[in-house]
Amino acid sequence: MEVFKEIFPLQSYLQEHRKSGKSIGLVPTMGALHKGHLSLINEAIAEADVVVCSVFVNPTQFNNAADLDKYPRTLEDDLKLLEAAGCSAVFCPSVDEMYATLPVVKFDFGNLEKVMEGSFRPGHFNGVGIVVSKLFNIVNPDFAYFGQKDLQQYVIIAQMVSDLSFSVKLRRVPVFREASGLAMSSRNRRLSDAAKEQATSLYKALQLCKEYLHNGTDLDKLKRDAWKVMEENGVQVEYLEIVEPATLEPIENISAHKSVAICIAAYIEGVRLIDNEIIKLDF
Known part of the structure; x- marks a missing residue:
């Protein structure tokens, strides 16, 4: 498994695979991985030739600074889990690598972001839209895998893919639960x-x-x-x-x-x- 912290080496790696006709699958995550994330990896491995997992705690989607600070970061353990799962490559950039300058582009998802999560987390989906579109442009995947647990996020990303004509095919993977029924998070x-x-x-x-x-x-x-x-x-x-x-x-x-x-x-x-x-x- 290859590990990349910078954009251009990752793109060079993927370009070589793409030249040989291999398909690319992307699993975007914020790390602190669990079996739910691994179910996304497994879906990607079953469909794509090369599977890239991004591990990046995206600051632009947090409207609560304390929540951002408390978000678990377990990169060393994450890498072990991903390698054992058969992931091809991991992209774990720094904030500076992803945001050399603060983005000024703003996404407006209309009514999709005015309900549920959007009502209680203003600005959240703008941050999601920015980071996911950046990942799509960096990786240029054939497929991208998202968990149903974040259903509103999936619907918004699907709208973004349609509106901006991204060529990626989205896959929604069912909620992965503990034996008790608790959704893994x-x-x-x-x-x-x-x-x-x-x-x-x-x-x-x-x-x-x-x-x-x-x-x-x-x-x-x-x-x-x-x-x-x-x-x-x-x-x-x-x-x-x-x-x-x-x-x-x-x-x-x-x-x-x-x-x-x-x-x-x-x-x-x-x-x-x-x-x-x-x-x-x-x-």
């Missing part, structure tokens, strides 16, 4: 064992929503009871939204849709967690 390592147990209530709330949808329960009761499941476990719920998976538009009439996404954000021990489930309604 780098932030989980900041939780105590007791808090991890509390956090399983997010998954329980999602499963309740799924049950209610299949039973035809009205949406107001669905939201109220799912919210209660989390609050009774000491979870501070930020939002629970029922949206159309491709557009993130709020859903009021279930019968008009073939699938819905239940999206949750909540705080436990001051750590912000998100989760979601896409539920098919073909029943």
Whole structure:
């Protein structure tokens, strides 16, 4: 496995592979890797000839300086995991390498960034758009792999790819969960064992929503009871939204849709967690 900290050596490496007709897969991450990230690597290995994983804690997507400071950084362990997984190359640049000057370009994703995460994290998706577009330009991948746990991020990146005519094909990989149902996240390592147990209530709330949808329960009761499941476990719920998976538009009439996404954000021990489930309604 090759490790690159600078852009041009990485591009030279990839150019040689591209000359021989090999396809390139990109897995963008912020490090502190876990099995969920490795599921993205595995998907990439199954499809692409050369797999590049980026490890970069992107400062432009944090609207909370304390959150940026606390974000776990475990590069040495990350490299061991990636090598064992069969990753071809890792790109782990410094902030100065990625941002020689502060970007002045601003992304406006319209209504896509005004709901859910966008409502509570102003500027976040502008930072995501900037760093992902930079990675696409640096790596020029044939495929790029993103986790469904960050569903809103995936939808926004898909819009960016369409609007800016990036040639990359996006792949959305299902949420990877612990045995308890807790969605794997780098932030989980900041939780105590007791808090991890509390956090399983997010998954329980999602499963309740799924049950209610299949039973035809009205949406107001669905939201109220799912919210209660989390609050009774000491979870501070930020939002629970029922949206159309491709557009993130709020859903009021279930019968008009073939699938819905239940999206949750909540705080436990001051750590912000998100989760979601896409539920098919073909029943």
